Amino acid sequence: MAAEQDIDxxxxxxxxxxxxxxxxxxxxGRGLCAVLCEKDDLASHTSSASTKLIHGGLRYLEYYEFGLVRKALIEREVLLRSAPHIMWPMRFVMPHARGQRPALLIRAGLMLYDALARRELLPGSRGIKFSCHAAGRPLKREFTRGFEYSDGWVDDARLVVLNARDACEKGARIMTRTTFLGARRVGERWQARLRLQDGSExxxxxxxLVNAAGPWAAHLVQDVLQKPMDGQLRLIKGxxxxxxxxxxxxxxYIFQHNDGRIVFAIPYERDFTLIGTTDVTYEGDPGQxxxxxxxxxxxxxxxxxxxSEAVRPADVVWTYAGVRPLVEDEAADAKAVTRDYRFEIDSNGPPVLSVFGGKITTFxxxxxxxxxxxxxxLGCPQRGWTGKVCLPGGDLYGAEPQNRSVREFSQWIAASQLKYAWLAPALVARYARAYGTRxxxxxADCHGMADMxxxxxxxxxxxxxxxLRRYEWAISAADxxxxxxxxGLHLAPGAEARLAAWLAAQPPIR
Incomplete structure (x- = not known):
């Protein structure tokens, strides 16, 4: 099957x-003509399998990664202001007991965490007694003291989609279900081949050329582009x-377990608790x-x-796993591998930049x-701009990111519920959290339930x-x-199949 004319x-x-x-x-946004191809759906793999945190990485202080932590802490508030509908501040509680790191050392680390970057939105850390703190009630009685500090939460998959939406609105072409087959240098340009969803090329x-293939980045360099790599990636399953x-x-909660690992327990989707993550070296297919x-x-x-109430495997209602491509730094333990990123640029002809490592907070x-x-x-004089504008839907009180949008989000939801009084308040609240001003x-064309x-x-x-089909590249029920x-977490078994059948019966979105 023939594809459309070549893309330049x-x-x-x-x-x-x-x-x-x-x-x-x-x-x-800098005026470059950009095309992005993704072999599956947006955020199908690593970027929807995070712990959903916008954070500096408190535990990275233990490995003296002060530069990475500071960079992430600065970004934490930049991101919160840019998309207050899908990101918000969260307070974390760290129980402390004998046998763990000394309390004075933890307090010093939290004070450093507070001081490494300017904070406008997030309160600082403090020591707490669980006898007079709400977070103490679910814990075993042996935990009497702990610490409280601030970080942020993010809907990671929606963060990916909103970036793609903004890219598209600024002229980029986003091609999902499109496989990169290979590329070769011809003169001063790359000539690449893509396979579309219908099988055409x-x-x-x-x-x-930019290689941002995540767990497949090394494969793309070595096997598709036929180039040697300067370093190695270490695939870590979380x-x-x-x-x-x-x-x-x-x-x-952030639990500093006696084996040295950190595990979070986070309020999730109103009715659930999210617990993770593990750090295991992975050698299989990242797609499986x-x-x-x-x-x-x-x-x-x-x-x-x-x-105090045990958590058993039988209690688990859903699981997910992802492979993080981390820069190999010869750390013996997977949890100690650096989360910082590295670029590798090959300028022997038209350039290719490969991205290795990274964490969602510093994207x-x-x-x-x-x-x-x-x-x-490429000789483009434009400078960076993304730190000063909102992501789609984040412009609650104007185009520029504002502290007000974070602090007054609940008031904005209330105003939206008044505007759409014919919709159930819980549904408006869900729409507000997912789509913001979008x-x-x-x-736009709905004035009552009959229009929905x-x-x-x-x-x-x-x-x-x-x-979602028209503006967010959603094709399948899983998307x-x-x-x-x-x-999917809130619906009865069989819901995905019912939605898939409905989608199959619909005409294409135009």
Missing amino acids: CDVLIVGGGINGVGIARDAA QSVSARY SHIVVRRIFEHDYA VAIGESEIGYLCQVASHYF RKLAEEAVDKICHS LHTLL GEEILPGLYAAEVNY ILWRRSKL
Whole structure:
């Protein structure tokens, strides 16, 4: 089957995870013609399998990664202001007991964590007594004291989609379900071949190639581009479990277990608790990664060590796992491998930049630095801009990021519920959290429940599904129930099959 005519662009980006879409967004905003291809759905792999935290990485202080922690802490508030609908502040509680790191050492580390970057939105750390703190009630009585500090939470998959949406609106072309088959240098350009979802092939001519393929980055360099690598990646599997909500308050827990690992227990999707993560060296196919029984047992064991009510494997209602491509630094323990990123640039002809490592909190800075290098090579004088604008839907009180948008988000939800009084308040609140100001686009032609279309599944109307198909590259039921939302957690068995059947009966979105 023949594809359309060749595509000509400045930058071809391979990989639809957070780093790829971040680079596409930044490049498009600087006036570069950018094309991004992703072999699956956006955020299908590592970028939807995080612990959902926007944080400096308190435990990285133990490995003296002060530069990485400071960079992440600065980005923490930049990101919170840019998308207050999908990110928000969260207070973390760290129980302390004998045999753990000395309390004075932990307090000193938290004070350093507070001081490494300027804070406008987040309160500092403090010591607490569990006898008079809400977070003490679910814990075993042996835990009497602890610490409390601030970080942030993020809907990671939606963060990827919003970056792709902004890139698209600035002129980038986002091609999902499109496999990068290979590329060769011809004169001053890359000539690349892509395979589209329908099996046809597409040729792309690009001045610059970006390898943001995540766990597949090394494979792309060595096997597809036939180039040697300067260093090595270490693939680390991180797995999580989800159980019914263990506690009623909104604090999250950080457990410093006696084996030196850190495990979080986080309020999740209103009715659940998210527990993770593990750090296991991984050698299989990144596309087939799954949690192991031993990992489930380990996470249940850690949670049960702290909570008065035991967490058992039978309590697990959902699991997910992802492979993080980390820069090899010869650390013996997987948990100690650096989370910082590295670029490898081959300028022997038209350039290719490969991205290795990184963490979700620093994606914007990574993208900015990558595009700085691309612009320098291509002679584009534009400077970085992403730190001063909102992501789609984040412009609650104006186009520029504001502290007000974070602090007054609940008031904005209340105002939206008044505006759409014909919708159930809980549904408006969900739309506000998922789409921010873009809920007005979703509901633009709706003036009553009759305009929402069919209720395909409980709480999921045709109006929302068609918005996701039109604006967010959603094609399958899994795209909608597990990446654009987490409605799959709240619905009865068989819901995904029902949605898939409904989608199969719909005409293409135009």
